[in-house]
Amino acid sequence: MAASQELAVQKKKELTTKEEKTVPARYFVPNADIYETDDAITVVLEVPGVEKKDIDIKIENDVVRIEARIDFSKYDGLDPIYSEYNVGHYARAFTLSDRIDQNGIGAELNDGVLTLTLKKAKEALPRRIAIQ
């Protein structure tokens, strides 16, 4: 965390999971920021090259699973001659605490950045107790 935050090329981490995929495509772990405000937890993921329709967000057993797929057909007819980064799908999963209102999850995609807004459950919101 103390590392410098200057802009640099971030080597893509390949996803390692216990389950194997049945398609011969590579998956990478998207870079993520997570921050918390008074009423929500926001997860920001970088998924460059993914269209809105190719993003799956699933919630199962308190785990939110994000899978974002690249459309490889865009690379048809292109003959690679020099390469500095790998191209593949993205997948990442986060375990939610039970303080999240699982019905109030918002997702937004802008310029290759996926923003998930996880609203906190009402009972988890900070309350001010008035002294009688």
Place this chain on the structure above:
Amino acid sequence: MLLTDPFDTLLNLQRALDALADGDWLETSPSGTGPYPPLNVFRKGDDYVVITEVAGIKKSDLEIQVNNNTIRVAGKKPVDYPEKASLHRRERLAGAFDRTITIPVQIDADHAKAEYHDGILALYLPRAAADKPKPINIR
């Protein structure tokens, strides 16, 4: 072939990457200020296509210049958090960048095109007519 693999193009790219990961095709360029953003270069017929991943950068924050055989991509990448937010995880990097690369062919700058979608910038660089190989007829 009975079965064609739709991932062939991609796997070729990945093989090229694995082979060239330690190469220095563009690394030693004296101009520019660093290796961001990472580039992939493709050939499409006579023309070149340069694709780069710049997630989180607005179209209006990108500046692209093409001249002869030099390409410059500059811009800034903001990463903002709301005030009063407490950060749990911070992996995304922010800052300004300015990268200049030289490719081994002359580019017809007037017909170069740039496209930006979903955090991917694609530069279509047609090879200059004067630079294209000329066929020689054998008499």
